[in-house]
Amino acid sequence: MPYLALENIRKAYGPAVAVDRLDLGVEKGEFISLLGPSGCGKTTTLQMIAGFVEPTQGAIALDGIDLSRLAPEKRGLGIVFQSYALFPHMTVAANVAFGLEMRRVGKAEIRQRVEQALAMVGLADKGGRYPRQMSGGQQQRVALARALVIRPAILLLDEPLSNLDAKLREEMQLELRQIQRQSGTTTVLVTHDQQEALALSDRIVVMNQGRVEQIGSPFDVYERPGSAFVATFLGRTNTFSAEPTSRGLAVAGHVMMPGERPATISIRPEKVDFTTDGDGLPGRVLTRVFQGNHWLLHVETPDGLCLVIRPNDGRPVPGEGETVVLAFRARDASLSLAGSTP
Amino acid sequence: MRNGPLAVVFHAVFVVFLLAPMVLVCLVAFTPEGFLSIPTTRFSLRWFERVAQYPDFIAAFRTSLFVATAASLIAVLFAVPAALAIARYRFTGREALNAFFMAPLMIPHLVLGIAFLRFYSLLGISGTMAGLIIGHVVVVFPFAMRMVLAAATGMDKRIEDAATALGADRITTYRRIVIPLIIPGMASGFALAFIQSFDEVTMTVFIASATTTTLPVRMFTYIQDSIDPLICAVSALLILFTVLAMLVIDRFYGLQRLFIGEDKS
Amino acid sequence: MNAQEHQGWLLVAPATLLFVGIVATPLAMTLLLSFNGWSSTQGIVPTLTVQNYAEILSDSFFAEIFLRTLRIALWVTLICVLIGAPEAYILRRMREPWRSSFILVVIGPLLVSVVARTLGWALLLGGNGLIPLALHRLGLTSSPVSLMFTETGVVIALVHVLVPFMVLSVWASLARMDPATERAAQSLGASQITIFLRIVLPQAMPGILSGGIIVFSLAASAFATPAIIGGRRLKVASTLAYDEFLNTLNWPLGAAIAVLLLVGIVAIVVGWNRFIERRYSQVFAS
Numbered sequence: 001m002p003y004l005a006l007e008n009i010r011k012a013y014g015p016a017v018a019v020d021r022l023d024l025g026v027e028k029g030e031f032i033s034l035l036g037p038s039g040c041g042k043t044t045t046l047q048m049i050a051g052f053v054e055p056t057q058g059a060i061a062l063d064g065i066d067l068s069r070l071a072p073e074k075r076g077l078g079i080v081f082q083s084y085a086l087f088p089h090m091t092v093a094a095n096v097a098f099g100l101e102m103r104r105v106g107k108a109e110i111r112q113r114v115e116q117a118l119a120m121v122g123l124a125d126k127g128g129r130y131p132r133q134m135s136g137g138q139q140q141r142v143a144l145a146r147a148l149v150i151r152p153a154i155l156l157l158d159e160p161l162s163n164l165d166a167k168l169r170e171e172m173q174l175e176l177r178q179i180q181r182q183s184g185t186t187t188v189l190v191t192h193d194q195q196e197a198l199a200l201s202d203r204i205v206v207m208n209q210g211r212v213e214q215i216g217s218p219f220d221v222y223e224r225p226g227s228a229f230v231a232t233f234l235g236r237t238n239t240f241s242a243e244p245t246s247r248g249l250a251v252a253g254h255v256m257m258p259g260e261r262p263a264t265i266s267i268r269p270e271k272v273d274f275t276t277d278g279d280g281l282p283g284r285v286l287t288r289v290f291q292g293n294h295w296l297l298h299v300e301t302p303d304g305l306c307l308v309i310r311p312n313d314g315r316p317v318p319g320e321g322e323t324v325v326l327a328f329r330a331r332d333a334s335l336s337l338a339g340s341t342p
Numbered sequence: 343m344r345n346g347p348l349a350v351v352f353h354a355v356f357v358v359f360l361l362a363p364m365v366l367v368c369l370v371a372f373t374p375e376g377f378l379s380i381p382t383t384r385f386s387l388r389w390f391e392r393v394a395q396y397p398d399f400i401a402a403f404r405t406s407l408f409v410a411t412a413a414s415l416i417a418v419l420f421a422v423p424a425a426l427a428i429a430r431y432r433f434t435g436r437e438a439l440n441a442f443f444m445a446p447l448m449i450p451h452l453v454l455g456i457a458f459l460r461f462y463s464l465l466g467i468s469g470t471m472a473g474l475i476i477g478h479v480v481v482v483f484p485f486a487m488r489m490v491l492a493a494a495t496g497m498d499k500r501i502e503d504a505a506t507a508l509g510a511d512r513i514t515t516y517r518r519i520v521i522p523l524i525i526p527g528m529a530s531g532f533a534l535a536f537i538q539s540f541d542e543v544t545m546t547v548f549i550a551s552a553t554t555t556t557l558p559v560r561m562f563t564y565i566q567d568s569i570d571p572l573i574c575a576v577s578a579l580l581i582l583f584t585v586l587a588m589l590v591i592d593r594f595y596g597l598q599r600l601f602i603g604e605d606k607s
Numbered sequence: 608m609n610a611q612e613h614q615g616w617l618l619v620a621p622a623t624l625l626f627v628g629i630v631a632t633p634l635a636m637t638l639l640l641s642f643n644g645w646s647s648t649q650g651i652v653p654t655l656t657v658q659n660y661a662e663i664l665s666d667s668f669f670a671e672i673f674l675r676t677l678r679i680a681l682w683v684t685l686i687c688v689l690i691g692a693p694e695a696y697i698l699r700r701m702r703e704p705w706r707s708s709f710i711l712v713v714i715g716p717l718l719v720s721v722v723a724r725t726l727g728w729a730l731l732l733g734g735n736g737l738i739p740l741a742l743h744r745l746g747l748t749s750s751p752v753s754l755m756f757t758e759t760g761v762v763i764a765l766v767h768v769l770v771p772f773m774v775l776s777v778w779a780s781l782a783r784m785d786p787a788t789e790r791a792a793q794s795l796g797a798s799q800i801t802i803f804l805r806i807v808l809p810q811a812m813p814g815i816l817s818g819g820i821i822v823f824s825l826a827a828s829a830f831a832t833p834a835i836i837g838g839r840r841l842k843v844a845s846t847l848a849y850d851e852f853l854n855t856l857n858w859p860l861g862a863a864i865a866v867l868l869l870v871g872i873v874a875i876v877v878g879w880n881r882f883i884e885r886r887y888s889q890v891f892a893s
């Protein structure tokens with residue numbers, strides 16, 4: 001039995017279904033992300049784990065204990081909110097100490113644990129400040145320290161990095177990962193940022209319209225998307241409709257890979273290459289944009305536009321207006337059979 | 343964009359229009375003469391000395407302070423739970439109740455005065471201090487309510503969730519988080535209510551008795567008899583008192599902002 | 608009933624009970640009172656009659672007073688719009704620290720007792736006051752004419768009392784305006800006047816209209832200012848009701864006047880709102 005188990009969870013607000021038929025097991029110490037567009041039910045799921053929202057149906061168990069009868073304040077979970085929700089009228093140290101006070105921890109121990117927690121997030125000397133005197137990144141760390149200091153059974157992170165700018169977000173991702181590994185706290189992260197989910201998680205739960213689309217390791221979910229939704233939501237992807245021929249699957253008459261039945265081929269832009277020999281899909285470069293560490297090309301093919309990403313590694317890249325031939329390795333592509341809806 | 347010369351002239355005239363009557367009252371209060379006149383060569387404090395010897399105004403001022411304090415306190419005490427409910431709970435009749443609480447703003451004070459006069463005479467509490475305070479509670483309640491409600495709605499609901507998640511029960515959450523966070527709203531609600539109550543004339547004229555007359559009502563009845571430098575001196579003192587109160591409130595708000603900070607979410 | 612309902616109602620219960628007890632009940636009693644009879648010997652006669660309303664509606668003395676009240680309120684509203692809206696716009700274009708200090712100058716008078724402010728106007732408008740003297744010096748009047756006990760005087764004093772509401776209301780809607788819209792108009796070649804009329808004014812309209820409602824209803828029910836400036840000679844509805852209550856002691860008649868004043872104001876405000884909504888939906892639809 002997993003450490004945190006969600007069984008057949010459903011949440012409906014009147015006729016609107018926010019979450020439906022959700023089954024999820026989280027192992028102890030695992031870092032799991034709920035990833036999906038806004039309105040996919042990921043935040044509702046988090047709220048149900050936290051106890052702020054009651055599931056319409058289904059059971060949530062933590063370490064074999066049914067959570068549904070436990071009030072939110074008795075669940076002992078650490079939560080970092082998107083807005084941080086720091087107590088503006090308390091100092092940073094008082095914010096972090098709050099949860100310990102609720103647990104009637106002794107004064108001396110509180111002081112010691114608050115110090116430790118603040119040191120862990122790199123704010124050892126900022127305990128006397130008020131939240132408003134701190135930057136967004138610092139407030140984020142306070143929120144994290146406040147959630148972790150109570151040694152929660154589970155750490156719930158609700159879009160914790162979405163209010164930070166891009167550079168800071170990347171730094172905090174690394175730090176968050178490090179802190180989580182160090183403390184070994186089981187963590188559930190809710191995010192709409194695929195990059196964040198890929199960078200942080202042991203496993204990713206991709207959600208869409210209240211349903212789970214796919215659960216898997218970041219590498220699996222990215223490389224072997226289980227549905228067209230996952231393929232397009234996680235990174236960019238090219239799709240071609242392919243017909244079987246005697247020599248394999250062909251796009252617009254050009255054989256691209258083996259296969260016997262009509263299918264849709266999905267291929268990541270960075271997996272498409274230019275070839276000078278053999279079979280491939282002919283095309284013409286419409287635009288070429290330099291993006292620092294890579295080039296982004298739009299290639300017009302007989303089966304629509306194809307996005308190609310080439311690393312800036314010194315090899316020549318075709319210019320705008322040039323004709324090219326596109327090819328990819330069969331194992332990089334994923335197939336969904338025509339007629340079946342993912 | 344900058345204001346053109348025409349706009350500056352308009353603004354100057356507007357400001358003069360706004361300030362002229364009050365400035366004039368204050369000037370006349372310093373007249374050395376026994377009649378209404380603007381002092382030109384000599385300023386005198388004789389009329390202010392007369393005010394000090396006039397127990398009516400002093401007593402009315404005390405009544406005003408007492409009524410305004412009591413009514414504003416009561417209004418804030420009733421407003422806090424109501425505002426919390428309206429800001430944070432979804433229940434049937436919520437919208438209607440909110441409008442109901444704001445209704446005294448819509449009802450002319452004259453009508454309220456008449457209604458209370460009739461009500462109190464039937465209850466047999468005409469002219470009592472209690473009646474006066476209750477009337478003022480009604481008049482100032484919307485102001486107290488509005489400020490407390492603004493504070494309660496402005497509060498991030500997640501802050502409470504955060505306290506709950508950290509193990510705080512409902513009472514602790516109220517005591518340690520919710521109430522401290524709406525205290526600035528309560529304070530500004532009290533201040534606004536106090537000012538409204540202190541300035542109220544129309545309703546009070548109907549329900550105040552000789553022993554419970556407030557300062558504005560005493561001034562009003564005095565003016566109806568005669569306009570002399572004495573009433574100008576009383577008004578000047580009242581204006582001074584108001585300006586001081588304004589400065590204090592401004593200062594106080596500034597401090598509060600410093601303490602609470604701007605909500606960035 | 609769920610927990611939200613329970614807790615919500617529990618929390619609003621004290622204030623609700625207070626309001627039902629001390630607002631709704633007295634108002635209902637006043638309405639009842641206005642249907643009671645009265646005689647100079649017996650006082651209030653607890654019968655149910657429309658005689659008070661009939662008296663008010665048939666007597667030209669009352670009609671004149673109600674018309675005067677309406678006329679004063681309309682003038683005050685119009686003048687407040689004409690001077691309050693431009694002032695709000697000017698304030699908005701000011702730089703700090705001028706802006707915040709002048710906003711304080713506008714709000715300040717709202718906090719000063721109406722009685723003290725009206726006293727100032729009594730000094731200014733009286734026979735020896737500055738305004739009649741100035742008008743005389745300018746050759747506009749042959750001798751200094753007191754504006755006390757005149758409608759003009761009441762209108763001027765009420766504008767002073769109420770114009771801050773208009774400025775604040777317009778200010779609020781201008782604060783929501785994107786300042787870039789003005790620059791956009793300027794870049795397209797619009798003059799300052801065109802910008803004000805075509806760009807700013809339409810966006811300030813909601814503030815002007817809601818400010819107008821506030822000013823109108825307060826002007827129509829104002830008491831202290833018309834009582835001091837208008838005196839016994841120039842009665843308006845509110846001072847009339849006051850006299851019936853505290854001098855003539857005909858409470859039922861006074862109550863009927865108050866009820867009519869309230870109904871009249873509510874009707875005009877509601878009608879005004881309807882009109883605005885209809886107009887506005889057209890403006891935004893086209």
